[in-house]
Amino acid sequence: MDASDTALRGQNTTAVDQLYMAFELGEKSWKLSLGDGRRAPSRCTVAAGDTMAVLAAVENAMARCHLGADAQVYSCYEAGRDGFCLRSTSGAHPCQTTSF
Numbered sequence: 001m002d003a004s005d006t007a008l009r010g011q012n013t014t015a016v017d018q019l020y021m022a023f024e025l026g027e028k029s030w031k032l033s034l035g036d037g038r039r040a041p042s043r044c045t046v047a048a049g050d051t052m053a054v055l056a057a058v059e060n061a062m063a064r065c066h067l068g069a070d071a072q073v074y075s076c077y078e079a080g081r082d083g084f085c086l087r088s089t090s091g092a093h094p095c096q097t098t099s100f
Contacts, residue, residue, distance in 0.1 A: 017071035019062055025077055030054070034061035 017036075022029040029046055034057060035041030042061055046053035062071055 003024040017067040019071055019073045021075040023077035033058050
């Protein structure tokens, strides 16, 4: 039996509620991919700059993935264009953001 088949003893292996979100920021629309890493991600398109639609997509994805309201949200997107608008909006739903 190799290490990958060995049971983890004395370690907390409880799944943590996490939602992962990736953006493709276009001039007219933003494409989002959202998932918890256990199910296939959901994809949607919102109008560029429509941060309320982004927050609604996050809430829908959290419900689809059966995540609690305290779930951590991680997002990534490329810097520039509207990336900094997203960083300032993330205060509405706390999330860890990474820009490239």
